[in-house]
Amino acid sequence: MTPRIVGSINALGPEFGRFALWGDGPLIGYLNCSLTERGLGITDVFVEPEYRHRGYGKMLVERFESAARESGFVEVRLGSWIESPEAEAFWKHIGYEGHYHDGCGNCGFRKRLE
Numbered sequence: 188m189t190p191r192i193v194g195s196i197n198a199l200g201p202e203f204g205r206f207a208l209w210g211d212g213p214l215i216g217y218l219n220c221s222l223t224e225r226g227l228g229i230t231d232v233f234v235e236p237e238y239r240h241r242g243y244g245k246m247l248v249e250r251f252e253s254a255a256r257e258s259g260f261v262e263v264r265l266g267s268w269i270e271s272p273e274a275e276a277f278w279k280h281i282g283y284e285g286h287y288h289d290g291c292g293n294c295g296f297r298k299r300l301e
């Protein structure tokens with residue numbers, strides 16, 4: 188399978204972006220992002236369970252970061268309801284720094300773009 192990512196940070200309008208990860212058949216993952224007064228942020232990222240742990244989640248985030256860099260952003264954020272410690276481990280593993288945690292499952296991560 189040769190995975191490919193199609194999308195942009197303004198794919199769905201000036202404030203909403205999507206990157207879709209395609210394999211040989213149906214969609215296998217996606218990343219959605221949005222631009223708010225707090226900056227550019229990832230709203231969700233998902234990889235189909237049978238395709239996890241192959242680097243596709245990281246690939247989607249890196250593609251998003253590269254598009255953000257090209258558009259002049261120096262920082263990206265993630266504001267999310269983190270349901271599992273595994274998801275938190277994923278963000279930390281790919282360089283995102285936790286900057287708040289409200290104790291109720293809501294937490295935020297951010298990353299400075301080099």
Ligand SMILES: CC(C)(COP(=O)(O)OP(=O)(O)OC[C@H]1O[C@@H](n2cnc3c(N)ncnc32)[C@H](O)[C@@H]1OP(=O)(O)O)[C@@H](O)C(=O)NCCC(=O)NCCS
Pocket residue numbers: 231232233234235238239240241242243244245246267268269272273274276277278280281
């Ligand atoms: C989170 C998610 C997108 C990760 O996708 P993935 O394709 O499995 O992730 P990758 O294979 O790219 O992993 C990237 C890195 O994170 C680490 N990682 C991934 N899943 C992990 C886990 N469950 N626990 C700890 N580390 C993890 C890997 O070690 C990997 O590092 P490496 O490439 O140096 O080995 C996927 O598990 C998912 O869709 N989960 C359900 C939705 C979700 O929770 N989204 C995030 C909401 S905030």
